[in-house]
Amino acid sequence: MPYTDVPAFLARLREREAVGGLALEFTILTAARSGETLGATWGELDLEEAVWTVPAARMKAAKEHRVPLCSRALEIVQKLAEARTSEFVFPDHRRGRPLSNMAMEMLLRRMGEDKITVHGFRSAFRDWVGDETSFPREIAEAALAHQITNEVERAYRRGDAIQKRRQLMDAWEAYCSRSASQGIEFVSLTEAV
Template sequence: MARQIHQLTVRKIAALTAPGRHADGGNLYLVVSKGGAKKWSFMWSRNGRQREMGLGSALSVSLSRARERADQARRLLAEGIDPLESRVLARTVKDERPTFGEIAEGVLKKKGEESRNQKHASQWRSTLETYAGSLWNLPVEDVDTNSIVEVLQPIWLDKNETASRLRGRIEAVLDAAQAKGHRPRNEANPARWKGHLDKLLPKRKKLARGHHAAMPYADIPAFLKRLQTLEAVAARALEFTILTAARSGEVLGARWDEIDFEEQVWTVPAERMKAGREHRVPLCRQAIAIMKSLEPLRNGEFVFPGQKQDKPLSNMAMEMVLRRMKVEDVTVHGFRSSFRDWAGNETEFPRELAEAALAHVIGDKAEQAYRRSDALERRRALMNAWEVHIYGQTFHSALFRTQRNSAQIQ
């Protein structure tokens, strides 16, 4: 009498918690580990020896899909072919079994070609290689929910923003694999968040000021005194970033030919700006002094050079300064929020001027077309006032009063 098949149901699978093998019939088993993880297994005997082949995690492989895979394995057995040996042989055919890393390289290449901001493209590579290294050499069709959770869990709470971005990037790689036919088209992406990983990973902490923890602006003067005692190029880059309220990528990519010392203006080209528009940054006295202090080190096009010839500082250089100074719960990007809070709470400068200093796009398209001027000189007065807040009220106060009075919108 043939053994009964299809003994399991979706409800029964959800209720199973006892460790061990639970038969569905037709050589298909649901294996429950001591930790509660569930996976599919196909078992058979050959020459008196028991053989076993994994068919994937029960989280990412549905009951119906597991039965399809078991059916394929039974057909191979009926033809005298060992299913496990057949799988090993198939893995030698590279085009049929590309690795996660091979698909990721294709995604990264496309991202680099499409992105205006090469820093953004390099962050994709850095995140995937640093934190998803365990997936890199896996056949992309074998990447399942368990392997993704193993990658995300160690950094999910401590580096929650990085972990969230990593999850999205893994999802993009697996989407690309599915589009190319390297993953079953009828299977959901195991890296998806809603209705899947959100049920398996703990809720993440919410960061202050959106996603970037910021230092209270009242604490910045004391912090700058400590920062100025450091002689590293990264420390000068961080000081310059705070003074200009610029994005870290804009600062790290700054080139000498963008600096006009006579006019005291730094012009960031459109291709390096988030909004895709050229942005002029008025430079205060201390920002110019930082530039002058770095001129003797000039050995290429970048204002803040890295260790390698003709390369800027790395993306993490300024964050590492904060870590060495043991400054907790603060990000480099968060200093932009500090500046914005100070401008709104402590000055009478118009809101539009503060937003323009941050290179934020203000208003609808009609208003943007009408507002042709970038209000450079009025923004200069604002940035000089920010410099005064940072370094003390006596610092260049006469110039501040004159320019502030001229900057008011009537």
């Protein structure tokens, strides 16, 4: 899905109250992979600090990844915490299991979005960052938990720029929350502070 269509899609998605819809919205707002969202447990969330820490064992690059939660992503998990039935943030109707890996894909099909994938929202996010903001490339790549390919740079870069990534994710939430009629607005790093 082109990033220009994401705000209108999210407006439609927010009309659904199912756990699958909340999981999909959370995935879009955090730019996470499906498996990261579906496997999320309450122990990974720090609601006070608004940070989700995905353990290395569940990450593609086998490295722990801290995800700053924008206000809507935090609202989603707080809503689910009130009705908590399992260790999983996004539980299946069968107790003790996470939501099925097909739940979000099937929701897209029911919404008539046959040509898009959940993973494609990561691409929409990356295109939006590159086309519409002045956030540095490395901040966008860190938000996507992409590994630094240059070995020397990787050896020297030990931080995760979480505060800059928080600004980026807040800007993404603001963009995603725009109505389709508002159009696109360039977001600079200084404006996002």
